[in-house]
Amino acid sequence: MTTTYEPIVGMECHAELLTESKMFCGCANAFGGAPNTRTCPVCLGLPGSLPTMNRRAVDLVLRTALALHCEISLDCLFARKNYFYPDLPKGYQISQYDDPIGKSGYLDITLEDGRSKRIHIRRVHLEEDTGKLIHAGGNESEVDYNRSGVPLMEVVTEFPPDIESADEAKAYLEKLRSILIYLGVSDGKMEEGHLRAEPNLSIRPVGTTGVGVKTEIKNLNSFKSVYKGIEYELVRQSELLNAGEPVRQETLGWNDVSGETYHMRFKEEEQEYRYFPEPDLVPLHFDTPDIEAARADLPELPDAKRERFTSQYGLRDYEAGILTASRPLADYFEEAASGADPKAIANYVTGDLAKLLNASGQEINDTKVTAAHLRELIMLRDDGKITNNSAKAVLAEMFESGESASTIVEARGLAAVSDDSAIAAEVDKALAASPDVVAKIKGGNEKSKGFLTGMVMKAMKGQARPDVVNRLIDERLAAL
Ligand SMILES: [Zn+2]
Structure with a gap:
């Protein structure tokens, strides 16, 4: 045995x-x-x-x-x-x-x-x-x-x-x-x-x-x-x-x-x-x-910083642990989070940005994406100036070129469309093209609405604000 x-x-x-x-x-x-x-x-x-x-x-x-x-x-x-x-x-x-x-x-x-x-x-x-x-x-x-x-x-x-x-x-x-x-x-x-x-x-x-x-x-x-x-x-x-x-x-x-x-x-x-x-x-x-003087002079250490990140910024303990494992990463997060939604920043730093860093073998100190640039990107997204999909694409480009988010958004024409008339025209086309789906929704199948949203977003190349699309679909359906 x-x-x-x-x-x-x-x-x-x-x-x-x-x-x-x-x-x-x-x-x-x-x-x-x-x-x-x-x-x-x-x-x-x-x-x-x-x-x-x-x-x-x-x-x-x-x-x-x-x-x-x-x-x-x-x-x-x-x-x-x-x-x-x-x-x-x-x-x-x-x-x-x-x-x-x-x-x-x-x-x-x-x-x-x-x-x-x-x-x-x-x-x-x-x-x-x-x-x-x-x-x-x-x-x-x-x-x-x-x-x-x-x-x-x-x-x-x-x-x-x-x-x-x-x-x-x-x-x-x-x-x-x-x-x-x-x-x-x-x-x-x-x-x-x-x-x-x-x-x-x-x-x-x-x-x-x-x-x-x-x-x-x-x-x-x-x-x-x-x-x-x-x-x-x-x-x-x-x-x-x-x-x-x-x-x-x-x-x-x-x-x-x-x-x-x-x-x-x-x-x-x-x-x-x-x-x-x-x-x-x-x-x-x-x-x-x-x-005692040396003790008083110690910097804030990872455990204390992790606790502060959960209480001060409302982060989950797991995320706070990742961010505080490295002092440069923790500093980067805090700089980016001052003035923007800390949870959204944490999400990007531990998610999309971390993936780009891993794939290229870079550390946070090496990246061309400055904390101020990341903050601007998140603010553009949270203000509805760009969609979530565009934000990801813009970040990838920021990572390569080191340009600011607003420069890339302007150069690529990625500004989110929130103009009702442009979106409404695509909503009307989608409804006209899918009478069977409209009938299903009218019959109580709310889930089918996602199909219409998808059609409009595709037609708008992902740049329409989803909240505006959904509101207009609801308005048009109610009027039918
Ligand atoms: Zn010597």
Whole structure:
């Protein structure tokens, strides 16, 4: 008999911080560029060089820890994590061990079925990034130290973990990314490695508690690969246990092309890091007033904004959730909604505009449709100057050309016809052409009226105001 298992997932996420300079030196913190052009004796680990703390990086981690409802350690030491690898020029990484800046926090996720769940967070700490190995082919590898010493924040979920499915893991990661972008802490770019997620996973029979032997998955660089990696590991571990074989504690890599994990190393092959206090840096100290000032300075975060969008604009919770998942999208909505019907704007932003963005692979920041242009479009429609059908066509053209709605309406002659005489002439033609339908309606079949409306709208090329068409049909029928 086979047993059905569920996963228990812990998450370690690393985010490169949005600072001007590196963690312990003045080299620029940037992406790309020719290898080893942003280096100095400190981030190359040359003997005699000394680290200087980047205050901005400390502030960004403090903001994150507060936004994630963590307790703040008033005093925290930095520690050396010792291991040998060519991407680590000093032979150790400066990190935090015993007293991370934030501990015992949480983050609430909302799942697609509307259920919400609290995910507890064990620690939020500050460290430095390593250089990057570039495999040059054959037996050669090259190393680029531009990334060496870039400020890095690690966010680790509590143990035992709260996450119990790939969907929850994805929702957690999306929410964390959204919060980091809201805070201005990270740009959240997973494909460039600025935000990296390493899930660890064990399984248990559905309906039981506890955790099993876990494996850790590395090299996941998108939400999709995190989801697929967890699903793959759940199946792989379930098959092992059902075959009577043990799961071994190991670190796995993810192959995005084959959609499979592969073995990197077993736990017993892992290093003992010999953490000890970093003697070249003074301990960090936070005063309570400083912490409270940082707390007061936090921006409105996704959960609070979502609640405000439902109460202030009367949006459905689901729509408010979509709009507030990204800060640029939320800002765009609010700008467009000032002066127009917010529900209509929300409808367009999450509907027709979202479809156009998806189809072209654009984000809201990339679109030529400005918030002011969208507002004008909705106002033209709501004032009856264009029909709903025309509005959709105009939006598609605005998306391509970046022109305003009124310019397109004028150039294309799309202004809605509300002139009674023009519409009345088409109504008369429709009635004359369909005596059988008229007879049905006279006999009490009200539904048949839709046929006449359709005929008139078609004749008017969709530009007649439907309310005027229906009124005139009623008037003419009553007069028969
Ligand atoms: Zn440097």
